[in-house]
Amino acid sequence: MNNLVGIPPNQMLLHGPSKLLVHNYHWHSPKVGIVASYTPNAKDVEDHFGVFRGVDQIEAFAQGTIGSLNPFLECIKQNCTPAQLKENYIPAFISIGQVFFSNYVEEGDTFVSLGIIKFHKFRQMVADGRIYKTPKGLDLDKYFNTFNENRLKDYDLSADFTLVAELFDITGRAIKTN
Numbered sequence: 365m366n367n368l369v370g371i372p373p374n375q376m377l378l379h380g381p382s383k384l385l386v387h388n389y390h391w392h393s394p395k396v397g398i399v400a401s402y403t404p405n406a407k408d409v410e411d412h413f414g415v416f417r418g419v420d421q422i423e424a425f426a427q428g429t430i431g432s433l434n435p436f437l438e439c440i441k442q443n444c445t446p447a448q449l450k451e452n453y454i455p456a457f458i459s460i461g462q463v464f465f466s467n468y469v470e471e472g473d474t475f476v477s478l479g480i481i482k483f484h485k486f487r488q489m490v491a492d493g494r495i496y497k498t499p500k501g502l503d504l505d506k507y508f509n510t511f512n513e514n515r516l517k518d519y520d521l522s523a524d525f526t527l528v529a530e531l532f533d534i535t536g537r538a539i540k541t542n
Contacts, residue, residue, distance in 0.1 A: 365439065366394075367392035368392040368398065368436055369389050370389075373386040376446050377455075378435060383423075384427070385420065386427050386431075387402050388401050388504065390504045390508040390511075392433075392436075393516070394433075394440075396513045397433075397479050397480040397493070398432060398477075399508050400477050401476045402477075403475075404420075404469060404470070404471050405472075408471065414470050415468050416468070416469040416471070418465055421529055422534070424475075425479065425534060426534050426536060430490070433489060434484070434488075434538055435449055435538065438453070438487060449538075452540060452542060453538040453539060454539050458535040458536055459535045460533070460534055461531075461533025462532045462533070463530070463532070464529065465528065466530070467527060467528045468528065473497050474504070475495050475497050477493060478493050478495075478519060487539075488535065488536070488537040489535070489536055490533055490534065491534050492532050494529065495527075495528040495531070496525040497525065497526040
């Protein structure tokens, strides 16, 4: 594995399938950051007036960033597969710094999480980033095909992306089970 683009998230994430909040990885630089997407369905917004709650957005961001990047780097370090890693580690969401919401996401809206690694050591990772609602019908794989580290760090997206949230110090760790 060189990066996560093209890898199904359910093969990388240590989370169970019923709480998987990442559909695709669109861009990835292993030691810098990632762009991942998710589209909430009816189950995700049930009893919430069709809105994908802020707490779920934070979870989707965490899964798409630290929950994906940390296992990826650990697999490289340990020279193992994600399935082998899952046998020995469980993910722990340790803390949230600050989150500022500017907009909301509804059922059927696709959003991207742009995550930038701030710290990574001893299976612990800290990331900052943003969530953007994407324009309807946009081919995200094609759009992010020419993305680069500078554009990620500058959150350089076209004006038709809508800022939903800014997240700081999202922290997680893979905890050894045995």
